């Protein structure tokens with residue numbers, strides 16, 4: 001897999017803009033990036049999930065339902081901890097591995113706007129910034145814990161206190177911070193679109 005990913009990545013063209021989203025579990029990253037994607041259209045934009053290749057690996061090896069791992073349902077929660085552990089071991093050897101694999105998996109190379117919906121580490125952000133200099137905007141989605149709970153979040157030790165959830169807590173170079181506490185989604189989209197217009 002590694003060789004194929006490296007090969008197609010090298011020959012790929014660059015997008016015009018890359019929007020790097022991050023935020024805590026159930027803050028609404030998928031919700032917001034789906035709306036943005038619909039608004040921009042399929043021909044102009046693509047959603048890239050860094051977790052996509054990780055979930056593909058798990059669905060193939062354990063016979064799990066890939067679509068249910070990728071959507072907002074409860075299903076993925078049962079496997080999250082194991083997936084984190086496995087992906088950490090790969091990242092330690094190559095911190096751009098899943099970023100490259102995700103670009104490949106979503107056939108992003110022919111789309112001008114990349115919406116990366118789940119950056120979780122400084123290394124994810126740095127990898128995109130280094131490989132696509134000047135093209136990236138970082139967006140942090142912030143939601144009150146009570147509202148995240150209403151949306152299905154329950155604190156889980158080993159997940160919510162792990163690097164995947166906390167590494168970007170002290171990142172202070174966001175291009176945009178948006179609150180998703182039931183705020184007007186139209187206004188949120190407008191703010192994001194201003195970053196690339």
Ligand SMILES: Nc1ncnc2c1ncn2[C@@H]1O[C@H](COP(=O)(O)OP(=O)(O)OP(=O)(O)O)[C@@H](O)[C@H]1O
Nearest residue numbers: 024025026027028029030031032072151180182183
């Ligand atoms: N502004 C909003 N208005 C209404 N519902 C919302 C809003 N934002 C998020 N939700 C709902 O909250 C739930 C969690 O949102 P979502 O799956 O987008 O979170 P996430 O940040 O992608 O979570 P995870 O990190 O667990 O993948 C979903 O059911 C989603 O539809």
